[in-house]
Amino acid sequence: MLGQWDMVIRLFVSCLLGGIVGYERQSRNKSAGLRTHILVSLGSCLIMILSIDEYSRVQGLTNADPGRLAAQVVSGIGFLGAGTIMKEGLTVRGLTTAASLWVVAGIGLAVGSGCFLGAFVVTGFVFLTLGSLSKIELFASNATLHFVVQTVNSPGQVGKICSGLDALGAVIREMKIDTKNAVDNIIEIQLYIYVTDTVTMEKIITTLMAVEGITAIDGQSERSIPDM
Known part of the structure; x- marks a missing residue:
């Protein structure tokens, strides 16, 4: 069972990492910005913590799957991501923001499970992808x-x-x-x-x-x- 301070630290880190990705989206005036990404990361982290905590309570007493509760985040986040995708004429907008929400949910789950290194590395890669790679993509494209x-x-x-x-x-x-x-x-x-x-x-x-x-x-x- 996780200690109280351990739980607080994980929740704080999830807010921090979700905020980093959300800040990038907010700076581009996207429909899902800083607050949305923080909430997604925070909620995912809490659900993973609850999943681990509940399993520790019934371990040895039942065949409960500790990953079942957290697994619902992966499918559930799709509904939120779909809300950021909009079709205007022949153009589809919001796909990148929907993907960033999905990744942030994964980051929250990773932090909640104690995988801090993976969460920090993925956050760095996401920020690099959303920021720097867009410029490279523009440079490589034709007119x-x-x-x-x-x-x-x-x-x-x-x-x-x-x-x-x-x-x-x-x-x-x-x-x-x-x-x-x-x-x-x-x-x-x-x-x-x-x-x-x-x-x-x-x-x-x-x-x-x-x-x-x-x-x-x-x-x-x-x-x-x-x-x-």
Whole structure:
């Protein structure tokens, strides 16, 4: 059975490590930030402590599985992570934040079981992955082109645009459709397109202008797109 101070230390460490990951998410204005990650880590740690404590009470008296209570955290955290994933048009946001919540739950379980070294190492790797590797990923990626397209608001129009770009070999990384400020049935579509060296801005503009209903196109090259 764990001592009282041992329990307090583990809970404190879980708050600290969860806060480190949460701070990184908070700095990027994500839906799950500092408080959410701390609570997930703290709750996971407490459940693991309870699992160990309850098993020590009935050890030798029953065939109880000490990992059954803690195992529910792994599946239960999926519901919380799913709440951070949002679909906007053709874009899915929140996957990285959902993954960080899942990892933080694992960190809390590790601290609760007394595996401090593993918890600290994983926290460091997570912070490095969320911070530094995003810059490396951006540097290694090809250019992303940003287009603002004005087109008529008619059924199937977005599908025509996507089909034309797909035939060209361009990949849509993000699409935002503004219908609130539509004037004279004209809507504005923002496209972030991932391209290779063989697909130029001129080719994309030519392809888009061939789509019936498009009235204007404004494009520029970017090295990055909004963080997902």
